[in-house]
Amino acid sequence: MAQSEVTRTEVLQALAEYDRLGRDAFLDRYGFQRARTYLLVHEGRSYDSKAVLGAAHGFLPGRRPLRARDLSGGADHAVRVLRALGFEVVRASFGEEELMALVTRLKVSHHPVDGPSRYQPLTLLWAIGRAVNDGQRLLPWTSTDERLKPLLAAHGRPHQRNRPEYPLAALHRAKLWDMADVEGPVPPAHGDAELKAWFTRQRPTSGLVAPVHDLVRRSGLARLRAVDHLLATYFGDLDHAPLLADVGLDGDRMADDLDPAPGPDAPAGPAVPVMPTGPVIPVIPIYEEAPAAPRDPLVLAANYERLCRLVEGGEAERHGRRTDRTTSRPVRSASARRAVLERSEGRCENPGCPGQPVDVTDRGTAILEIDHVDPLADGGRDHPAGMIALCPNCHAVKTRGRTRHRLAERLLAVARERHTALLNRDA
Incomplete structure (x- = not known):
């Protein structure tokens, strides 16, 4: 294909021209529209990926620039060419709905007895867990093979081979998995000896595509939605706790928003402080102010409702019937906890705090x-309507204070009132 002749040198020349002309003039000169899907990122700046590749072709000796209609293989091929040349290409916009569209469209094989294959969902859960715990997106093939094999053996279907090659190739085709340091196209996820030989020969460094990795690390709500869909679709009524523990998604962090993962050039740790000379001055502790509460009530209400839907195990419409059935599964519990923290807006919910x-x-x-x-031991629900956010002092009084029973009744009424009011805020 013509654009495959382009080297890194021509792309850098096109980027320099883009910077000189500006975006609109550059696009107008080469006959391209603004990118809607992919952007090339270089030295902190974003560029329209297809337009850059088309312009770069014109810097080849004796060649002309390529127009949009001339680029064979479409946007995906342009992305592969640019990434093969060492450039970072990301999605122009990527959020929860884009993530869920990719996750819900997974194509998995179905066994007549066992049901849908679990290779791809297991690999996705493992990668999401890594994003949360160590922030590392790409792993060498040897590490991927060593870590995935026992996971697939422990939680996969009995009649399926615990081979990482299949889910990686399938997720790559589903636009969820990056394969770096490889030559030529990635083979389809079928066959046996040929697929194994390709991975043995290429030994790809691979992992979640950058937009997915960054989103599931940063956004607790996006992470909960993706994990909940994978568990409900492929793992049915099984106990999810052991699986989530094995992939590092157990505990409260599963629902927390996290900072973006540090880049490869980030320092390994804090710098060693320089000790001052002279007399020692006592240090007085300085406390930071509590974070400011969210200001947009509609955003708060929308996030709270989505979390409540996860708790209730359904995706009912906003004004539809709400089910009272909840479970104590980890995703539901994490969603309930996150919902209450959202509702509190960073403040103790005890009116008498x-x-x-x-x-x-x-x-x-x-x-x-x-x-x-509303205690679970007494038949209460693991649901935001029966839960409340308390500062440590109020929590101690509610748990051990002489007035705890009277306070518990008041707090339960407050939790129910705040729950109902927030769900109806945008009604």
């Missing part, structure tokens, strides 16, 4: 604890 700590956690969030005021 004498004052919560003004300090914040290491991640800059308010110091709050989630309590089931």
